[in-house]
Amino acid sequence: MTDQFEPRLIGFLCRWCSYNGADLAGTSRLKYPANMVPIKTNCSGRVDPTHILKAFKEGADGVLIAGCHPGDCHYINGNYRTAGRYPLMEKLLEQMGLEHGRVRLEWVSAAEGEKFQRVVTEFTEEIRALGPLGWGTQFHDEAADGDAAEAAREAVPA
Amino acid sequence: MSDKFKFAMYWAGSCGGCEIALLEIKEKIVEVDANYDVVFWPAATDFKYKDLEAYDDDYIDVCLFNGCIRNSENEHIAKVLRDKSKFLVAFGACAVMGGIPGLANVADAAEIKKLVYIDSPSIDNPEGIYPQETFEVAEGTLDLPHMYDTVKTLDQTVDVDYYVPGCAPEAHQIAAVLDVVTAALKGEGELPPKGSVVGVSPKVCCDECERVKEEKKISSFKRIWEFLPDPKKCLLEQGLICMGPATHAGCGARCTGVGMPCRGCYGAPDGVVDQGAKMLSTVASIVDAPTPEEIAEIAATVPDPVGTFYRFGLPVSLLRRAKV
Numbered sequence: 001m002t003d004q005f006e007p008r009l010i011g012f013l014c015r016w017c018s019y020n021g022a023d024l025a026g027t028s029r030l031k032y033p034a035n036m037v038p039i040k041t042n043c044s045g046r047v048d049p050t051h052i053l054k055a056f057k058e059g060a061d062g063v064l065i066a067g068c069h070p071g072d073c074h075y076i077n078g079n080y081r082t083a084g085r086y087p088l089m090e091k092l093l094e095q096m097g098l099e100h101g102r103v104r105l106e107w108v109s110a111a112e113g114e115k116f117q118r119v120v121t122e123f124t125e126e127i128r129a130l131g132p133l134g135w136g137t138q139f140h141d142e143a144a145d146g147d148a149a150e151a152a153r154e155a156v157p158a
Numbered sequence: 159m160s161d162k163f164k165f166a167m168y169w170a171g172s173c174g175g176c177e178i179a180l181l182e183i184k185e186k187i188v189e190v191d192a193n194y195d196v197v198f199w200p201a202a203t204d205f206k207y208k209d210l211e212a213y214d215d216d217y218i219d220v221c222l223f224n225g226c227i228r229n230s231e232n233e234h235i236a237k238v239l240r241d242k243s244k245f246l247v248a249f250g251a252c253a254v255m256g257g258i259p260g261l262a263n264v265a266d267a268a269e270i271k272k273l274v275y276i277d278s279p280s281i282d283n284p285e286g287i288y289p290q291e292t293f294e295v296a297e298g299t300l301d302l303p304h305m306y307d308t309v310k311t312l313d314q315t316v317d318v319d320y321y322v323p324g325c326a327p328e329a330h331q332i333a334a335v336l337d338v339v340t341a342a343l344k345g346e347g348e349l350p351p352k353g354s355v356v357g358v359s360p361k362v363c364c365d366e367c368e369r370v371k372e373e374k375k376i377s378s379f380k381r382i383w384e385f386l387p388d389p390k391k392c393l394l395e396q397g398l399i400c401m402g403p404a405t406h407a408g409c410g411a412r413c414t415g416v417g418m419p420c421r422g423c424y425g426a427p428d429g430v431v432d433q434g435a436k437m438l439s440t441v442a443s444i445v446d447a448p449t450p451e452e453i454a455e456i457a458a459t460v461p462d463p464v465g466t467f468y469r470f471g472l473p474v475s476l477l478r479r480a481k482v
Contacts, residue, residue, distance in 0.1 A: 048435065048436070048439055049432075049435035049436075049438050049439050050431050050432045050435040050436065050439075050476065052435075053432060053435055053475075053476035053477060054431070054432075054476055056476070056478070057476045057478065070449070070450045079450070080450055080453055081439075081442060081443045083450035083451075083453050083454050084442030084443065084445045084450075084453040084454060084456070084457040085438065085439055085442040085443070085457070086454065087454045087455075087457050087458035088438050088441070088442050088457050088458065088460055088463055089438065091458060091460070091463050092434075092438065092463040092464060092467070092477075095264060095462070095463060095464040096264060096464065096477055096478065096479055096480060097264070097479055097480030098480045099480070133480075135478040
């Protein structure tokens with residue numbers, strides 16, 4: 001065992017393309033890091049920004065959204081909506097001081113097992129390099145009780 | 159003392175607009191006076207903190223608490239008022255969800271102080287002097303409240319009985335809430351279940367807005383100073399980011415009625431966890447362009463997503479600061 005940081009990743013995978021791409025990677029015996037928990041969604045367009053934020057709040061260090069290539073969406077234009085939300089989400093998280101790249105959007109078809117392998121491997125390494133996010137433990141961080149408030153008082157430069 | 163009910167109102171981290179909103183109920187304030195004794199209301203009366211602290215627990219029947227919890231003084235009074243009040247009401251957007259001051263949660267106290275006292279272009283402070291929380295004088299020690307890193311809502315600090323959202327709450331909603339509370343105190347009516355959001359209407363702001371709504375397809379986002387919006391058409395359809403679809407109804411859509419897009423002060427509708435995330439999702443979904451690249455390009459032109467989508471609700475949102 002090494003003591004390197006193991007990021008916790010959530011992957012929202014569209015059931016028509018990317019989830020099957022992940023399946024293909026598995027049946028093809030392609031190896032990739034086991035850091036990502038896959039969640040099957042009907043469409044990448046079903047991934048509400050709330051889901052992404054909730055994943056971070058529950059302790060995720062990175063979130064991958066993978067869907068059908070543009071033009072291939074089972075629901076015609078679901079992934080176009082994802083395409084619009086992604087840059088806004090990036091901008092929002094940047095305003096909160098997050099590093100670029102905590103959320104990643106990729107188009108992975110059912111035939112792209114190798115791409116899935118590459119994306120998850122790259123993403124894991126990138127988030128490993130960024131380090132833990134720590135949203136899960138932050139909040140109610142002070143003023144929760146008198147002692148904590150007192151500790152915070154010491155910590156703030158006068 | 160008279161046998162009237164006891165009323166208190168307090169401002170924590172707030173602008174004072176909620177105090178004025180209460181007076182907006184006009185002649186109904188006479189009715190309030192007939193039913194209640196004001197026992198604590200720093201904006202209007204001269205009771206001191208020590209008077210408040212001397213009351214028995216549950217002495218106050220209704221306390222309308224407005225403002226967020228920004229510093230140690232806000233927190234202390236919130237706790238005292240909780241003990242002294244039978245019904246503690248989070249009154250106004252700041253107490254309910256953090257409000258405009260909650261936007262400060264993008265930074266911590268040290269960053270804010272550095273900006274205000276050192277980095278601001280209009281500041282001349284070569285010695286880098288910060289205000290001190292305590293100061294010794296001949297008469298003793300003077301102290302200022304301690305500013306926290308994070309703005310909190312009232313219910314992130316103490317137990318809250320009811321929530322009245324709005325910046326500020328609308329007069330007709332305040333009047334309706336006071337009627338219900340007064341009737342219940344007199345034993346002539348029932349109170350809603352504890353924890354209810356009161357002073358709102360069902361559904362979302364769009365439901366009360368009289369503008370004509372059609373299919374929403376936007377090819378560019380605009381700001382209000384760039385053009386004169388059509389007085390009849392939905393503002394969102396005209397490219398203005400209007401928070402109506404992600405905002406609780408209750409205000410009567412007064413802003414959109416005069417051509418000002420909704421800013422979301424009534425908070426998330428029932429069942430919505432994160433108002434800003436929902437609105438971000440909506441805005442990105444209605445961008446109309448032929449390719450994903452163009453859609454992404456247009457969506458990215460929304461200026462200041464935190465300030466636009468979380469203008470009143472950053473402290474209750476799922477968003478957190480990056481660790482510093």
